[in-house]
Amino acid sequence: MENLSTRGHLLTEQVNINSANLDRLSTLELVDLFNKEDINTLNAIAGARVELATAIDTIADALRQGGRLFYIGAGTSGRLGVLDAAECPPTFCTPPELVQGILAGGAGALIKSSEGLEDIASDGAAAMVERNVGVHDVVVGITAGGTTPYVHGAIEYAKQRGAKTVFIACVPANQVASIADIEIRLPVGAEILSGSTRLKSGTVTKMALNILSTGAMVKLGKVYGNRMVDVAVTNTKLLDRALQMIQDLTQLERDAAQELLTASGKSVKVALLMHWTKVDRAKAEAILAQNHGQLRSAVDSL
Structure with missing residues (x-):
């Protein structure tokens, strides 16, 4: 030194x-x-x-x-x-x-x-x-x-x-x-x-x-495209951000996006995979785990 x-x-x-x-x-x-x-x-x-x-x-x-x-x-x-x-x-x-x-x-x-x-x-x-x-x-x-x-x-x-x-x-x-x-x-x-x-x-x-x-x-798969899909939904601002991501990527109305996010356990990645693949939360979480948390890989694997 x-x-x-x-x-x-x-x-x-x-x-x-x-x-x-x-x-x-x-x-x-x-x-x-x-x-x-x-x-x-x-x-x-x-x-x-x-x-x-x-x-x-x-x-x-x-x-x-x-x-x-x-x-x-x-x-x-x-x-x-x-x-x-x-x-x-x-x-x-x-x-x-x-x-x-x-x-x-x-x-x-x-x-x-x-x-x-x-x-x-x-x-x-x-x-x-x-x-x-x-x-x-x-x-x-x-x-x-x-x-x-x-x-x-x-x-x-x-x-x-x-x-x-x-x-x-x-x-x-x-x-x-x-x-x-x-x-x-x-x-x-x-x-x-x-x-x-x-x-x-x-x-x-x-x-x-x-x-x-x-x-x-x-x-590490914390991002999909340029979206923070692993965002922690811990306050109003982050909830709004999560819902906006889901709406942008699924074309759902806000109420439907809210229902999807709630059903996913407040995980944007799980919510998106549930919507795109028509599987339930448990299945979506399992698919993500098999793909090391990578949403794009999870979608491509199906």
């Missing part, structure tokens, strides 16, 4: 010459500069497309085998991992333990800075021990500057336990090395506000996590 004394040479710590007069810009000029600099986030994602795809397949394979996905980080990086993990259950109806975000300092660090804890590599390893990380799991270490000992400690221990590991950083490999199985490097250049990695680095990290989790869930 890169010695922390070299942080000033890291890409994320360099001074951006384009924003040298940041405090003198008009408000509109400030917004325009942010917009121009954020183009770098799209380019960074494009540059890591192969690594992102490899990570998606790795995650999906692990989850199919009963494994779990862990995001681990400190500060902004860790908070983004927690956010992505927290969004998976309502979006894809996954159990909370399937995708987990681990933040240095725990839940309290979500709202109160505890960046000092990122310097303890053994704490990262301890987080892996606490969750009994093993051969079927995937651990994604997130660290904008790449040097966070907490993340490196977690990845090192996870590898020892046979887990697959992914390293996400906004610095090139020649600045900070990693022993992870997959490295996703997202160099977005120096920040507009020097060293504030919650800006471009945070944006590109969020984009990468969106791609990883959504891509893996698509591979």
